[in-house]
Amino acid sequence: MTAVRDGVLRCVRPDVTTRLRILDDGAWLSVDDTRRVSVSELWRLESADFCECDLADLVVENLLETGVEGRTVQVRAYGQCIACGAKSTTGWVPVGRVVDGEFVDIDREGVLTSTSDR
Amino acid sequence: MPTDVEKWKSEVYGNEIREHLFRFAEEGYETIPDDERDAWFERFKWWGLYHQRNGQEGYFMMRIGTPNGRLEPGQLRVVGEIADEYARGPGTNPIFGDAYADYTTRQAIQLHWIELSDVPAIFEKLESNGLSTQQACGDSWRNIVGNPVAGKDGQEVIDAWPVIRELNETFKGDDDHSNLPRKWKVSVTGSADGSGQGDINDLAFEPAYKEVEGEDVVGFNVRVGGGLARNEPRFARDIDVWVAPERVPDVAGGISALFRDNGDREDRYNARVKFLVDEWGPEKFRETLQEEYVDFELHTAGRDVREEYTYNTGEGERNDLVGVHEQKDGTNFVGLNVLTGRMGVDDVLELADLAEEYGSGEVRLSQRQNVIVTDVPDADLEDFLAEDLLEHYSPDPSPFMRGSIACTGTEFCSLSIVETKNRQVRFARWLKENVDLPEDVEEFHIHLSGCTASCAQPQIADVSLRGMKTRKDGEAVEALDVGLGGGLGAEPQFARWVTQRVPVDEVPGAIANLIERFAAEREDGESFRAFVDRHDDEELDAFVEPEETDYEDPMMHNTKMTWYPYAEDDSMDAAPPTPADD
Incomplete structure (x- = not known):
């Protein structure tokens, strides 16, 4: 896992450069x-x-922050569970994959699984 | 490790961005290399241009800095003409039409749908009329705010305009101060009403008296490290310094340089000077300023007039500058309410005409997103007040219209979570029709901010609304957190967030129920802020009581994921192409 906050990751695969950044004060x-x-x-x-x-x-x-695991783009996020009200920071959550150099969304309407590593 | 933004700034920043901006404008938007867009869009901010959000590729918001909200005769017409010619895009706003100007909470003006190819022509027109977008955004000295009627206000202790003008002329384009760790918001107020809102700025100069060589002199006390953004609101801290008006540029420059050299450039979340003041404390801040950044002995703080502050305090007189007020010279300034700060272009041009016909042609902008026409003689007042335009932009509006502030929202802004301006208009109209405040309560401030950036200054309102999401009947819907009891004054306080994630269609009902409880249970003459102050969060949460009413909200869905929330087909797939370079 390589992580970065407000920086850039250049290597998702050795032969492909993908620039990942958290921008707009953590909005994107x-x-x-x-x-x-x-x-x-x-x-x-x-x-x-x-x-x-x-x-x-x-x-x-x-x-x-954002990071990559193989071809999977992941983020750590801060947020609130609207069911119980708890506010916390997630582990790494997969949000997309890089396929042939292109970012493809993971279906984030479905269930996502985070690592327990914070 | 320095951040990407710091790396980009170290390569190209400040005045030199302009030549690149003009090159891209001439050669075409598409010539910005794909892998440099994040960098160039970040840099363009320094010249007042924000790339609009996803789905609006190639269109920009342009911010025009008007120091102290002051528009000289003729300048409002220039803004209106530019909006008319250049601020029209593929989306039509159902309330405000095709072209409009937004007056902001920092006394500036924002236009939307600006195309890069038009920027040189717009700059030429602005600059030949004494206006500029320089440093309106980005990591540098932003538009300086204050009491917009400085120099005319009968209540002022000292005319702050010459100080503001000098600071603006000194620090706009000054290479030594053009690349700061983060934005730098300065307020200079000479009035005893507190209308400069210094407490929520990075650097505040507030009127104060000091005995110097046996004489009582009027100058400014200095506060540092205020700001509302990112769930980390701070009021500016007193650093125990009084400064004479002629020394303000030295002290302001010293503090700006201190921030430049000591602010956190490795973590933009921690970069604002409020965090440096947290870390150092006011004493160390003052010591460092004295020892390293000014070459004369600083005075200790003088006798301030904070006890007299009324602006946005939630009680007493003059919570805003709306209405007719007498000027020092015997003429009048007339504050007109602009609901959510947005004015259609035809109205902008008509207001410019009226300002010339009845006043001196000057127009000024307040931090409550309103406009002020100055220098209206008594003899012309009645005719001015009878003008049709003032039926819509009233000097005596309903408290719910008068108290409404809203940021840009998902219509254009990347950061916002919810639709704001049109929603606040709908809220205000519904509340005006359906809710009665107690008779002696003439003002009630409701501020709606789309996210924690807090551009609508939600934490200093009677009712604070902040964008959120929730589920209703299993569906994801736009929602608002509700805070209560914020305000400025001698003892400022932030709103307490008592109720979270109210679906947007239940918010008007929630406010109605809250006001009903307030009316029923308040003590004689008690202000809303005082009422909130004597209840705990749990009690207040119970008062809010969200409820569906006949208010209908057409923007419950995820407006952030539309290309434009008001388009017939609002899906991202229907987004317009990047504008052609012509």
Whole structure:
């Protein structure tokens, strides 16, 4: 895992350069100079330690950092579970994949699973 | 490790951005290399241009800095003509039409749908009429704010305009201060009403008396490190310094340089000077200023007039500058309410005409997003007040119209979570029709901000609304957090966020229920702010009581993910192409 906040990651694959940045005070993830993932999304998040809920219903309030695992683009975010009210920071949450040099969204309307690593 | 933004700034920043901006304008928007767009859009801010949000590719918001909100005779007409010719895009706003100007909470003006190819012509017109977009955004000295009727206000302790003008002339375009760690917001107020709102600025000069060599001299006390953004609101801290008017540029320059050298350039979240004041404390801040950044002995703080502050305090007289007020010279200034600060272009041009016909042609902008026509003689007042335009932009509006402030919102802004301006208009109209305040309550401030950036200054309102999301009947909908009891004055306080995630269609009902409880349970003559102050969060949360009413909200869906929320087909797939370079 390589992580960055308000910086740039250049290597998703050795032969492909993908620029990942958190911009606008944490409001957007920019991929190759295009804003792709924003705050205010609602994620159904499976996470052992975000809150007490089996499935957190998370309002994303701030994107903190981005990183890559293989071809998967991930972020850590701050937000609030609207089911129980807990406010916390997520582990790494997958938000997209880089396929042939292009960013492809992961379906974020479905259940997302975060790592427990904060 | 320095951030990307710092790296971009170290390569090209400040005045030199202009030549690149003009090159891209001439060669075409498409010639901005794909892999440099984040960098160039960040830099363009320094010249007052923000790229609009996803779905509006190639269109920019342009901010014109008008120091102290002061528009000289003829300048409002120039703004109106530019808006008419250049600020028209593919989207039509159902309330405000195709072209309009936004008056901001920092006494500046914003236009939308600006195309890059038009920027040189717009700059030429602005600059030949004494207006500029320089440093209106970006990491440098922003538009300096204050009491907009400085020099004319019967209540002022000292005329702050010469000081503001000198600061503006000194620090706009000054290479030593053009690349700061973050934005730099300065307020200079000479009035005893507190209308410069110094407490929420990075650097504030507030009127104060000091005995110097046996004489009582009027100057300014200095406060540092205020600001509302990012869930980290701070009031500016007293650093125990009084400064004479002629020394203000030295002290302001010293503090700006101190921030330049000591602010956090490795973490933009921690970069504002409020965090440096948190870390150092006012004493160390003052010591460093004295030892390293000014070459004369600083005075200790003088006797301030904060006890007299009324602006945005939630009680007493003059919470805003709306209405007819007598000037020092015996003429009048007339504050007109501009609901959410947005004015259609035909109205902008008509107001410019009226200002010339009845006043001196000057127009001024307040931090409550309103306009002020100055220098209206008594003999012309009645005719001016009878003008049709003033039916809409009233000097005596309903408290709900008068108290409404809203930021740009998802219509254009990347950061916002919810639709704001049109929603606040709908809220105000509904409240005006359906809710009665107690008879002696003439003002009630409701500020709606789309996100925690807090451009609508939500934390200093009676009712603070902040963009959120929630689920209603299983569907994701736009929602608002509700805060209560904020305000400025001698003892400023931020609103307490008592109720969270109210679906937007239930917010008017929630405010109605809250006001009903206030009316029923207040003590004699008690202000809303005082009422809030004597209740705990749980009690207040119970008073809010969200409820559906006959208010209908057409923008419940995710407006952030539309290309333009008011378009017939608002999906991102229907987004217009990047404007052609012509």
